[in-house]
Amino acid sequence: MQLGLPHFLTLSVLLFSIGLYGVLTRRNAVAILMGIELMLNAANVNLVAFNRYVSPGVMPGQVFALVVITLAACEAAVGLALVMAAYRSLETVHVDEINLLKW
Amino acid sequence: MSGEMAAFILLAAVTVIPAIVVVTSRNIVRAALSLVPAFLGVSGLYVLLQAEFVTAIQILIYAGAITVLILFVIMLTAGGTGLPVRQVNEQVPLGIAVAGALAGGLLFVLLRARWPVVSGEMPRYNAKAIGTALLTNYALIFEVTSLVLLVSLIGAIIIARKEGS
Amino acid sequence: MREAVIPVSWILEIVKATLSAVAVFTFAAVFAAMLGVYLERKISGWIQARVGPKHVGPQGILQTVADTIKLLQKENIVPRHADYLVFSSAPLIVTVAALLGYVVIPWGKLGDWVLIVRDLNIGVLYFAAMSSLVVIGILTGGWSSNNKYALLGGLRSASQLISYELPLGFAIISVAMMAGSLSTVEIVNAQQDVWFVFKQPLAFLIFLTAAAAETNRVPFDLPEAESELVAGYFAEYTGMRFALFQLGEYAEMLAMAAMTTVLFLGGWRGPWLPPILWFFIKTYAVVFFFMWVRWTYPRLRIDQLLNLSWKVLLPLGLLNILVTGLVVTLAR
Numbered sequence: 001m002q003l004g005l006p007h008f009l010t011l012s013v014l015l016f017s018i019g020l021y022g023v024l025t026r027r028n029a030v031a032i033l034m035g036i037e038l039m040l041n042a043a044n045v046n047l048v049a050f051n052r053y054v055s056p057g058v059m060p061g062q063v064f065a066l067v068v069i070t071l072a073a074c075e076a077a078v079g080l081a082l083v084m085a086a087y088r089s090l091e092t093v094h095v096d097e098i099n100l101l102k103w
Numbered sequence: 104m105s106g107e108m109a110a111f112i113l114l115a116a117v118t119v120i121p122a123i124v125v126v127t128s129r130n131i132v133r134a135a136l137s138l139v140p141a142f143l144g145v146s147g148l149y150v151l152l153q154a155e156f157v158t159a160i161q162i163l164i165y166a167g168a169i170t171v172l173i174l175f176v177i178m179l180t181a182g183g184t185g186l187p188v189r190q191v192n193e194q195v196p197l198g199i200a201v202a203g204a205l206a207g208g209l210l211f212v213l214l215r216a217r218w219p220v221v222s223g224e225m226p227r228y229n230a231k232a233i234g235t236a237l238l239t240n241y242a243l244i245f246e247v248t249s250l251v252l253l254v255s256l257i258g259a260i261i262i263a264r265k266e267g268s
Numbered sequence: 269m270r271e272a273v274i275p276v277s278w279i280l281e282i283v284k285a286t287l288s289a290v291a292v293f294t295f296a297a298v299f300a301a302m303l304g305v306y307l308e309r310k311i312s313g314w315i316q317a318r319v320g321p322k323h324v325g326p327q328g329i330l331q332t333v334a335d336t337i338k339l340l341q342k343e344n345i346v347p348r349h350a351d352y353l354v355f356s357s358a359p360l361i362v363t364v365a366a367l368l369g370y371v372v373i374p375w376g377k378l379g380d381w382v383l384i385v386r387d388l389n390i391g392v393l394y395f396a397a398m399s400s401l402v403v404i405g406i407l408t409g410g411w412s413s414n415n416k417y418a419l420l421g422g423l424r425s426a427s428q429l430i431s432y433e434l435p436l437g438f439a440i441i442s443v444a445m446m447a448g449s450l451s452t453v454e455i456v457n458a459q460q461d462v463w464f465v466f467k468q469p470l471a472f473l474i475f476l477t478a479a480a481a482e483t484n485r486v487p488f489d490l491p492e493a494e495s496e497l498v499a500g501y502f503a504e505y506t507g508m509r510f511a512l513f514q515l516g517e518y519a520e521m522l523a524m525a526a527m528t529t530v531l532f533l534g535g536w537r538g539p540w541l542p543p544i545l546w547f548f549i550k551t552y553a554v555v556f557f558f559m560w561v562r563w564t565y566p567r568l569r570i571d572q573l574l575n576l577s578w579k580v581l582l583p584l585g586l587l588n589i590l591v592t593g594l595v596v597t598l599a600r
Contacts, residue, residue, distance in 0.1 A: 106278025167400030
């Protein structure tokens with residue numbers, strides 16, 4: 001069977017749902033960020049696969065994938081800075097223990 | 104079985120199995136370290152898709168910088184002791200259900216659609232084509248992305264700074 | 269990359285790749301680690317007005333072999349609460365990432381055929397990516413030793429390495445802009461009339477400094493100095509794992525020296541002598557320079573080190589790219 005678009009789409013869907021499971025079920029804030037990175041990677045694979053199979057010769061998929069990589073780096077940096085700041089004042093990184101606003 | 108198919112299966116295994124370890128491991132440092140083979144597997148998939156420049160950038164930024172950042176924060180916060188703490192909250196069955204439903208729904212839609220697949224040739228020099236595209240067609244995206252990078256850099260430094268320094 | 273028409277040809281490619289990997293790794297292990305350690309001790313002895321090793325073999329040349337045998341038969345100690353899997357994989361990550369950089373280095377030219385494992389389109393970018401993978405090995409080595417000094421050494425070394433990746437990348441980009449390509453063979457071919465060291469002196473200096481910092485060499489070796497933090501991130505490593513760390517470091521130093529010759533000193537180009545010989549002469553001249561600097565300068569503190577990278581080399585690198593871009597565009 002020839003390698004084609006459906007294979008890459010299946011892989012990207014699998015990776016995305018694995019990342020989603022990580023975001024929904026983990027307690028550590030950094031682990032949630034790791035799940036988000038997996039989801040972003042899945043989206044990137046999707047973009048580059050469509051570039052290769054549906055519109056080769058022009059580059060929008062890969063350019064978009066590069067922009068997503070850059071923005072993922074920014075978001076990881078800011079998110080982890082927030083985690084560090086929260087740890088400094090609240091002494092915990094588990095998101096179910098950060099419930100100061102609840103009555 | 105063609106060579107590409109064999110390579111794809113190998114790379115898919117190298118990507119998906121560590122990804123499962125990332126989201127289910129009880130040891131947070133092992134989870135962060137499993138991100139590295141996942142990212143390297145994805146970069147191998149980019150090579151299969153003839154996107155060499157994106158491959159190099161993926162290794163440089165994801166495996167080389169973001170993983171290091173995540174490891175730094177883990178080591179500087181409570182996870183650095185490596186003691187086994189309960190890592191999952193009470194929503195595990197719901198999480199599995201939602202992720203499974205999403206995967207099933209997406210697969211159903213995506214695999215049944217008839218995509219206009221064109222068997223064309225990618226440009227020979229990938230980096231050159233991307234560079235030209237970034238500076239002509241997508242120049243605005245390029246500039247805005249650099250602005251976002253600057254803002255997030257400054258923001259991250261300010262947020263993570265110690266009080267009074 | 270084409271779809272495989274003949275089903276057998278990809279197995280052949282895998283065999284070829286494995287054989288060339290084995291050849292490159294053996295070569296790197298011999299020339300980088302063994303010769304490099306021997307040269308280091310001899311040159312340091314010469315600079316310090318003493319003779320280096322001279323008993324084992326003629327002129328002491330088998331000294332590194334003796335050292336390796338000694339390290340191999342040492343006891344393999346794993347700290348009690350260390351994570352065994354992570355602890356064992358850290359030296360492997362460092363060594364393999366350093367050795368993977370050898371794939372894009374052109375060793376010379378036999379007639380028309382360039383001696384390179386793979387002339388990738390993105391050669392120098394791939395090299396920068398491989399040297400950024402080394403950081404993960406160092407960080408995990410420091411953490412998994414379950415030793416607060418090793419952890420601090422690992423964190424310091426990792427922050428040093430990631431800070432110096434940027435100037436390294438900037439120097440590479442300046443050269444790539446002048447040569448018009450990211451492929452190492454193209455860059456060497458573009459130095460036909462004049463070497464890039466004369467056209468890009470600032471990039472040359474930035475690259476040398478960043479390369480010395482990337483391989484944890486003096487004056488940037490605070491994270492692994494013997495008198496600082498009990499030798500840093502590999503404090504708890506013994507025997508073969510320690511030997512693997514050293515192999516990885518010396519292999520990366522040789523790879524950086526080889527990349528310096530490719531990017532700035534004209535690669536294998538030169539009159540009369542065969543190209544391979546020219547390449548080795550130039551590479552080992554750079555290695556000698558690294559070792560000379562090591563035994564001449566005192567080491568920098570961690571904050572001086574990071575200041576140098578972020579406040580000096582980064583703006584200079586950006587300035588260099590700006591000026592190079594201007595010149596290249598105006599000259600067209």
